[in-house]
Each structure stands twice: as structure tokens, then as C-alpha cells.
Amino acid sequence: MPELAEVETVARGLRPLVGRTITAVRFGKTDFIDQPELLRALLPESRIGEVRRYGKLLAIGFARRRLDPERFWLLVHLGMTGQLVIQDSGLPAARHTHVWLGLEDGRELRYTDIRRFGRMQIVSAEGLAARVALLGADPLELGIAEFRQRLGTRRARVKALLLDQRVLRGLGNIYADESLWRARLHPMRSGSELSGTELVRLWRAIRTVVREAIRRGGTSVANYVDALGRRGTYQKRLRVYRRAGLACLRCGAKIGRIVVAGRTSHFCPRCQPRRAAIAPRRGNRNHHGKTDIPTPLLR
Numbered sequence: 001m002p003e004l005a006e007v008e009t010v011a012r013g014l015r016p017l018v019g020r021t022i023t024a025v026r027f028g029k030t031d032f033i034d035q036p037e038l039l040r041a042l043l044p045e046s047r048i049g050e051v052r053r054y055g056k057l058l059a060i061g062f063a064r065r066r067l068d069p070e071r072f073w074l075l076v077h078l079g080m081t082g083q084l085v086i087q088d089s090g091l092p093a094a095r096h097t098h099v100w101l102g103l104e105d106g107r108e109l110r111y112t113d114i115r116r117f118g119r120m121q122i123v124s125a126e127g128l129a130a131r132v133a134l135l136g137a138d139p140l141e142l143g144i145a146e147f148r149q150r151l152g153t154r155r156a157r158v159k160a161l162l163l164d165q166r167v168l169r170g171l172g173n174i175y176a177d178e179s180l181w182r183a184r185l186h187p188m189r190s191g192s193e194l195s196g197t198e199l200v201r202l203w204r205a206i207r208t209v210v211r212e213a214i215r216r217g218g219t220s221v222a223n224y225v226d227a228l229g230r231r232g233t234y235q236k237r238l239r240v241y242r243r244a245g246l247a248c249l250r251c252g253a254k255i256g257r258i259v260v261a262g263r264t265s266h267f268c269p270r271c272q273p274r275r276a277a278i279a280p281r282r283g284n285r286n287h288h289g290k291t292d293i294p295t296p297l298l299r
């Protein structure tokens with residue numbers, strides 16, 4: 001499922017279309033579009049003014065006329081398998097393409113979605129603001145103080161908090177698991193039991209993971225592609241996601257899998273202990289000079 005890094009990559013790929021005018025609109029199936037007749041009425045002759053991303057949501061700003069701009073936004077959520085790709089109109093469309101937006105330069109912006117869990121709708125500026133107000137903070141924009149306030153005061157499990165779009169916007173299963181592994185935190189720990197140091201570790205881990213994923217054009221574990229139809233490469237950098245049964249790349253223990261907040265979570269039972277790690281004390285070291293790990297933590 002496209003998350004922050006994938007949607008950001010798509011948004012960057014769409015920005016060169018700013019200034020272009022839509023000439024025609026064509027649909028296949030429309031069950032994932034709110035009021036398709038509104039798209040049909042408003043999009044032709046409209047000019048793309050801006051492309052924004054709010055979490056996993058793409059917002060494409062349009063102006064109706066050059067002089068008396070009537071502004072509106074096309075919101076696109078890629079759902080599970082949505083793809084928004086700029087293609088030459090002469091090229092055959094991929095199967096499951098359901099929206100064609102013709103551009104005046106002969107290219108098309110095509111929306112393809114095998115499962116049709118994506119969503120598309122037109123909203124006003126006020127509608128966009130109302131929608132964004134429901135979302136939490138962008139993990140790349142918020143500072144540690146706000147992060148601590150948003151997560152450290154909550155009893156919910158940290159994995160659930162990371163996935164909750166009202167707490168942070170844009171993270172999904174992949175980057176939540178990768179960030180928790182990097183921060184060495186068990187997904188079932190509660191937000192309020194995390195120490196100040198652990199919260200800083202998590203805040204840093206999310207930023208590092210997501211920024212690196214954006215640099216690599218996102219993660220293509222399923223059918224995700226960018227606005228030019230290219231796959232991302234961050235799947236080669238995954239440390240824990242979908243690696244259950246394989247050796248942890250940090251400590252060699254077998255990566256485990258549990259369900260938290262209804263989602264499969266991948267974690268290392270040794271580097272991400274269920275309980276807070278106790279600072280090693282003198283005399284607690286074994287003959288290899290390594291700290292003993294209490295057996296309950298290995299479960």
C-alpha cells in the first residue's frame with residue numbers, strides 16, 4: 001500500500017504538470033469516485049496550479065479560468081493498488097485503468113487501480129482544509145516536543161499510534177515496522193511507557209527511514225510505481241518488514257511476526273524487547289562479556 005514515501009514520490013513526479021490544462025476526461029469504472037459528474041464538469045479547461053501531499057493523500061489544485069480563477073482540488077488516495085501515471089496518449093492503457101485525464105500536450109494522466117480501494121473526489125479549498133484538519137502531523141515536519149506530546153502521552157500500543165493517521169499522517173505498515181526496528185522498540189509497547197530517550201530514538205528513526213525511502217523513490221513490494229511508471233528501490237533496504245523467520249540484520253535472532261492493531265507486525269524479539277531494556281549493571285555480564293537477556297524477553 002502506498003505510504004508517505006510513495007505518495008511523496010508520485011507528487012514530485014506530478015509537479016512538472018503544473019501549468020498544464022486538462023483537455024478531456026474519460027472514465028472506466030467510477031465506483032471509487034465521489035460525484036464523477038463533478039469531475040466531468042469541472043476538469044476540462046482547468047489548469048493544474050499546484051500539487052500537494054498530506055500524509056498519504058494527494059491534492060491537485062486546479063484553476064478554472066486564467067483571470068478569474070475558480071479554485072478547486074482533486075483529492076486522490078491511491079488506496080491499496082492505485083497508480084497515477086503520466087503517459088503518451090498513444091500508448092495502450094494498462095488493464096484496470098479507470099480515469100484518463102487528457103493534457104493539451106498530447107499526454108494523459110491515467111489512474112489505474114486493480115482493487116479499486118483508492119478514492120477520488122473534488123473539494124473546495126474549505127473542503128480540503130476540513131479534510132486536512134482530521135489528520136495528524138507530518139512525521140517529517142513535526143519536532144520532538146510535539147512528537148513526544150502526540151505519542152508519549154497515549155496508552156495505546158506504539159504500533160497502533162504510528163498507524164493512526166490522526167496522530168501522524170502518512171505512515172503505514174512498512175515504515176512503522178522499519179522505524180520500530182531501527183529504534184529498537186517492540187510494537188506492543190504502550191506510548192506512555194516509552195522513555196524520553198526511546199521517544200527521541202523513534203522520532204529520529206522515522207525521519208531517517210522515510211527520508212531514505214523518498215530518496216529511493218519509495219518501496220515497491222506490490223505494484224507501486226511513480227508518476228512515470230518506475231518502481232521504487234527501498235524494498236532492497238528493508239530490514240524487518242516481511243522478513244519473518246530470517247535472521248535479524250543487527251543481532252542474528254530470528255525475526256518474528258505478531259498482529260498488533262489488526263496488522264501484521266515484523267520485529268526482532270531480541271533487539272526489540274517487549275519490556276523496556278534495563279540498563280546493564282556490573283555483574284550482570286556473562287563470560288562472553290555480553291549482557292544476559294532475561295528469557296521472558298525472548299518470547
Ligand SMILES: [Zn+2]
Nearest residue numbers: 248251268271
Ligand atoms: Zn535483532
